[in-house]
Amino acid sequence: MASALVKLSRASVILGEKLALDEVSWEVRKGQSWVIIGPNGSGKTTLLGVINGYNWPSQGEVTVLGQRFGNVDLRELRKKIGIVSSLMNQWFESNEKVLDVVVSGKYGSTKLWRAPAKGDFERARALLSTLGCAHCAGRSLKEVSQGERQKIVITRALMGRPRLLTLDEPCEGLDLRARESFLEGLAALSQQKAPTIIDVTHRTDEIPRGFTHALLLKEGKVVAAGKTEEVITGKNLSNCFDVSVRVKRFGGRFYTLVDELDYKRTPKE
Ligand SMILES: Nc1ncnc2c1ncn2[C@@H]1O[C@H](COP(=O)(O)OP(=O)(O)OP(=O)(O)O)[C@@H](O)[C@H]1O
Numbered sequence: 001m002a003s004a005l006v007k008l009s010r011a012s013v014i015l016g017e018k019l020a021l022d023e024v025s026w027e028v029r030k031g032q033s034w035v036i037i038g039p040n041g042s043g044k045t046t047l048l049g050v051i052n053g054y055n056w057p058s059q060g061e062v063t064v065l066g067q068r069f070g071n072v073d074l075r076e077l078r079k080k081i082g083i084v085s086s087l088m089n090q091w092f093e094s095n096e097k098v099l100d101v102v103v104s105g106k107y108g109s110t111k112l113w114r115a116p117a118k119g120d121f122e123r124a125r126a127l128l129s130t131l132g133c134a135h136c137a138g139r140s141l142k143e144v145s146q147g148e149r150q151k152i153v154i155t156r157a158l159m160g161r162p163r164l165l166t167l168d169e170p171c172e173g174l175d176l177r178a179r180e181s182f183l184e185g186l187a188a189l190s191q192q193k194a195p196t197i198i199d200v201t202h203r204t205d206e207i208p209r210g211f212t213h214a215l216l217l218k219e220g221k222v223v224a225a226g227k228t229e230e231v232i233t234g235k236n237l238s239n240c241f242d243v244s245v246r247v248k249r250f251g252g253r254f255y256t257l258v259d260e261l262d263y264k265r266t267p268k269e
C-alpha cells in the first residue's frame, strides 16, 4: 500500500484554553479523496490548519508529505499544498484578470508581478476547463459569479501542482446551481487522483460524487473514519450532530433527512 500523505497519531491541539483536537489519529493515502464533516466548533478548520502547518500539535505526531513536524521547512511544505478557503476571496481585487489570478498561484503571489513562463497561460486555461470555467478565462473577477470565482480560486491553487489540495467549506455562499456545478468540478478533479483532495463541510449533500473517504469529527474527536458509504450513515451522523437523522443515497450523493418528530438529543453547550 502507498505510504500516507498525511498521518496524525494521537495529535492534540490546544487553541487558547480550548482543546480543539483531542488525540486525533488519521491517515490519508494517495488515490483517496476525503471529506471532513462535523458540527460548528468540532475542529475541522483546526485540522486543516495542522495539515498546512498553521496549528501546532501540543502532543502526538504529525507527518505531512513524508515530513515529520518538528523537523520540517514549513515554507517548502506549503508550496506543495493548495489551500482554498473563503477568506482568500478578499485577497483579490475585482478588476484583476481571471487568467492572471490563476497564473499567480504558480508564483505564490496574488498579483502577476513578473512575466509568466511559456505555457503558464495554456495550463491555466486547461485547468479552468477541467472545472467547467473555460468561458471565464478572458474576463476580470468582477465579471464572474461567486461560484465561478470559487472555481477560479481552486484553479489558482492547482497552478503550483500541489500534491494535496485542502478546501474549507468551499460551497459557502453558493446558490443551488452554482453549488451543483462546483461539486461536479470537484468530482471531476478527484477522478484525476492528483492532487489528493481534503474537503471540509457541514453537510452531506456537499460531498462530491465519488469522494472515497469521510472523517466525522465531534468536539475535537474522531467519531468515524473510513469509506464514505460506511461512514455517512444515519447512526453516525445522529451521533455526530446530536439530532436524529436518516441518510438517503441518490445518484452517488448523500442527503440527510432530519427526523423532526424525534430530536432525540440536545447538544451539550
Ligand atoms: N484562535 C482560537 N483561540 C481559541 N479557541 C479557538 C481558536 N480558534 C478556534 N477555537 C475553538 O476551537 C474549536 C474548534 O474550532 P474550529 O474552527 O476548528 O471548528 P470548525 O469545526 O471549523 O467549526 P465551523 O464549522 O464553525 O467552521 C472551537 O471550539 C473554537 O471556538
Ligand SMILES: [Mg+2]
Residues within 6 Å of the ligand: 044, 045, 046, 168
Ligand atoms: Mg471551520
